[in-house]
Amino acid sequence: MRRAALGVIRILLEHSLEIDFADGVGVALAQQPVAGMDNEAQGEALYDFVVDRLRRYYLDQDIGITTPMFDAVRDKRPRSLGDFDQRLKAVAAFARLEPAASLAAANKRTANILRQAEFDEADAGGGADPALLRGAPEVALYEALKSAEKHVQPLLEQRAYTEALTLLAELRPAIDRFFDEVMVMTDDAAERRNRLALLAELRGLFLNIADVSRLTPGKE
Numbered sequence: 001m002r003r004a005a006l007g008v009i010r011i012l013l014e015h016s017l018e019i020d021f022a023d024g025v026g027v028a029l030a031q032q033p034v035a036g037m038d039n040e041a042q043g044e045a046l047y048d049f050v051v052d053r054l055r056r057y058y059l060d061q062d063i064g065i066t067t068p069m070f071d072a073v074r075d076k077r078p079r080s081l082g083d084f085d086q087r088l089k090a091v092a093a094f095a096r097l098e099p100a101a102s103l104a105a106a107n108k109r110t111a112n113i114l115r116q117a118e119f120d121e122a123d124a125g126g127g128a129d130p131a132l133l134r135g136a137p138e139v140a141l142y143e144a145l146k147s148a149e150k151h152v153q154p155l156l157e158q159r160a161y162t163e164a165l166t167l168l169a170e171l172r173p174a175i176d177r178f179f180d181e182v183m184v185m186t187d188d189a190a191e192r193r194n195r196l197a198l199l200a201e202l203r204g205l206f207l208n209i210a211d212v213s214r215l216t217p218g219k220e
Contacts, residue, residue: 005053012081013057022047022079047077054081064092072214076207083159090161091210099172100215106175107206108213110199113184119196128198132190137174137181138198144174145201152205161209168205175202 012019025046029039051074058065069091078084094100114120133139148168155164184195206212 001049002053005050006057008050009054009057009081013085016082018080018082020079021050021081022077051084054084058088066095068214069095072210072212075211075214076209086159087161087210090165091212091215093162094165094169094212095215097166097169099169100212102172102176103169103206104212104215106172106179107203107211108216109179110203111213114196114200114203117185117192117196119193119200124197124200127201128194132194134191135182137177138195141171141174141178141202142198144171145198145205148205149201152208156208164209165206165212171202 011017012021022043025043026039029043029046033039055067055070055074058070059067065088069088072091073084073087076087078087128142130139130142133142148171151167152164155161155167182195184192184199186192186195
């Protein structure tokens with residue numbers, strides 16, 4: 001099975017075949033139903049099995065791909081191996097940028113704050129309210145995020161992930177200033193929620209491509 005999985009990987013990637021692998025697995029399982037078997041669960045298990053072989057495929061090539069880079073993309077569970085490949089190469093290029101370590105740490109810090117506050121995308125609603133921004137650091141981050149969103153979205157549609165992450169790397173000064181000068185968990189409930197919404201927006205921009213917080217040592 002490992003050899004067969006590696007064969008599928010090499011055929012799809014080395015011949016640049018764009019196939020929705022997750023959907024293909026579902027179709028195959030539907031053609032071979034097994035009584036008492038949950039096809040959806042089996043499909044996810046098969047996807048994970050092939051992705052485990054995919055990890056080995058990259059690590060064996062010695063092309064600068066590391067396990068944290070791979071896991072940063074794996075968390076997104078791309079539906080096609082071609083999409084997985086493009087995201088992974090973008091993360092590898094991002095990791096070589098000077099701001100990468102700082103941005104990875106900021107993403108990890110953001111994820112921790114949001115988790116501890118039990119704040120998710122649904123809580124963010126329409127995002128941060130500019131009327132509730134207090135001070136230059138919040139305003140600067142808000143404006144930087146809005147500008148980045150406008151420019152990143154077309155790149156995502158083209159799968160230009162390297163260009164998108166390079167653009168997002170330019171957020172570093174605004175992010176660093178925000179964390180240096182702003183207390184997110186303020187006692188004012190409205191301001192606290194607004195700052196969490198701002199961080200959720202920041203986190204979401206990177207998660208459109210990969211979970212770059214994985215590039216920091218240790219667990220998130």
